[in-house]
Amino acid sequence: MSKKFHFIAIGGAVMHNLALAMVSKGYVVTGSDDEIYEPSRTRLFDAGILPAEKGWYDEKIHADLDGIILGMHARIDNPELVKAKELGIPVYSFPEFIYNQSQDKKRVVISGSHGKTSITSMILHVLKAEGVDFDYLVGAQIAGFDLMVKLSDAPVIIIEGDEYLTSPLDRRPKFFHYQHDILLTSGIAWDHFNVFPTFENYTEQFEKLVAMTPKNGTFIYCERDPIVKKLGENCPVNTATLIPYQAHPSQIKEGLTSLLTDKGPVPIEIFGDHNLQNLQGALEVCKSLGLSADTFYKHIQTFQGAAKRQEILAKSSSSILYRDFAHAPSKLQATVKAVKNQFPDRKLIAIQELHTYSSLNKDFVYNYAHTIDDADEAIIYLNPKAVSLKKLELMDEPTLREGFQRNDIILFTDIQKLKDYLEAKSYQNTNLLLMSSGNYDDMDLSLIKEKINQNQ
CATH class of the missing domain: 3.40.1190.10 (Mur-like, catalytic domain)
Structure with missing residues (x-):
């Protein structure tokens, strides 16, 4: 008989992939989560294991389960976790x-x-x-x-x-x-x-x-x-x-x-x-x-890079639009330097969305000193909502300029204004580098891509 496992917080990137891998291996898999975003939602649905409703339901936990796989997103007082422990069901983190x-x-x-x-x-x-x-x-x-x-x-x-x-x-x-x-x-x-x-x-x-x-x-x-x-x-x-x-x-x-x-x-x-x-x-x-x-x-020779690592979104003979996952100081510095060294004769516009708890914290921002020096133009984007959710203080331009040790940094806190600014630019002999572990509020890049693709 196939073993049965229940995922608490099944919607996470690694968690839903592990769930799908276990389904393909023949396990019986169920799960719960309070939020499930794409592409997790569709992939879980296609595999027949998308939870019917959002939220946590202790009735999903029963003695027939061979184990619980617990995601980092779940809280320690999660009702499904509490019941699993009461029933003595083994609880594994995904690394375990x-x-x-x-x-x-x-x-x-x-x-x-x-x-x-x-x-x-x-x-x-x-x-x-x-x-x-x-x-x-x-x-x-x-x-x-x-x-x-x-x-x-x-x-x-x-x-x-x-x-x-x-x-x-x-x-x-x-x-x-x-x-x-x-x-x-x-x-x-x-x-x-x-x-x-x-x-x-x-x-x-x-x-x-x-x-x-x-x-x-x-x-x-x-x-x-x-x-x-x-x-x-x-x-x-x-x-x-x-x-x-x-x-x-x-x-x-x-x-x-x-x-x-x-x-x-x-x-x-x-x-x-x-x-x-x-x-x-x-x-x-x-x-x-x-x-x-x-x-x-x-x-x-045929390796094209990991997703969102120096990923090319648009390209012409004189310009390239890159997207990169860089967010920590060392990643940011390495990516900016790499693009500039690869095309030293092109102008480089580098944009960093500060998105993680560390990067949005004014007590940590000094770790970014000189990380963006190789860019010809340096822009920072902050989403005020993301800052508020992390219960942090929104940094201003002088704070960022001091932290990054660069006096010409431009700060945007409105995604539409950043989009308008980038769409108004010429990209002749210019590379544009977007860096973040976030997604720039799903900013529409179609016009920017079109401008870069048409550069000859």
């Missing part, structure tokens, strides 16, 4: 459940404040192209993969290891649960200000993670990051295999990047020093899994 399903596999965990999704996506792309059998958990929808989660009988699983809290019942980082065999750490830059109140507290989580490396395990680390380099050099597991890496050697010609290899240049579709570091990390993981460098180079 992923580990539960992968104990007999080789577990590869990709960690770091930035680059996790990109590195994981590169590894998945290469393994799939080579026909390797593997499972995975990745934090974004990526090209060529229907789901963000796959669970099967494959001998290896690639996991994007997030440092954010596990669940309302478990205030530890998610990546502690996966018990890695191979660990990669890309870089460390203070994030999740609301959870890790000091940089030292944040860094400590990664120190603990590295210490969890098994005696015969592997730690792959970016030595370009001084904090990560120290983690590698001071790794307490003296029998682990330590593999430091830097950005892969490359060249740029006429706006196109190629990897420099022993067998000549290998053209790739991604660019920027940050992505070249990510690529080298992905190469080291693939080699640790038994693939050759030549195999990696053959397949990485």
Whole structure:
């Protein structure tokens, strides 16, 4: 008989993908949530597991359930969770459940404040192209993969290891649960200000993670990051295999990047020093899994990037509109620098929507100092409603200019005014870069795209 699991907060990005993966594996799945947005809603509906009504209903919890999977969005007093605990039904966070399903596999965990999704996506792309059998958990929808989660009988699983809290019942980082065999750490830059109140507290989580490396395990680390380099050099597991890496050697010609290899240049579709570091990390993981460098180079040429990472929305011979997920200071700086270095002769207009709790907090904004310096024009967008929901104070232009250490920053707090401003511009010999973990209030970009596509 198929096992039965109920999801509390089924609508989340990873949660609904895990639910769909479990349906495809033959489990009986039910769920609840107080809000379910697209694309989760349609995908759950198509799979026949969309909750009939929004909200929490303790009658959905019964003794026949084999387990509860608890999302971070749920509160600790959630009535379904309370009843599950009363009935003694096992409650798993999704990281705990992923580990539960992968104990007999080789577990590869990709960690770091930035680059996790990109590195994981590169590894998945290469393994799939080579026909390797593997499972995975990745934090974004990526090209060529229907789901963000796959669970099967494959001998290896690639996991994007997030440092954010596990669940309302478990205030530890998610990546502690996966018990890695191979660990990669890309870089460390203070994030999740609301959870890790000091940089030292944040860094400590990664120190603990590295210490969890098994005696015969592997730690792959970016030595370009001084904090990560120290983690590698001071790794307490003296029998682990330590593999430091830097950005892969490359060249740029006429706006196109190629990897420099022993067998000549290998053209790739991604660019920027940050992505070249990510690529080298992905190469080291693939080699640790038994693939050759030549195999990696053959397949990485067709990798187009993870969703919303340097994603091209419009393009002509003289201008490009990019969208990027960059939101933390290190991500913002790397993305702006990459686009400017790729097209040094073009004007760069960079727009950052501050959307996360950390970025909207005036006590944190100084961490953004000089992150947008490489842009020729710098714009910040703040949604007053988002600020209010987080119970924070709306920052003004002088505060932002002081925080970013840039005196010509322009602030918009009205999406229509920002849209009008951008639509009035000429984009001849100009790149436009939109950065955010939000969505600019679903700003209509059609006229801007049209202007850029028509530039010749």
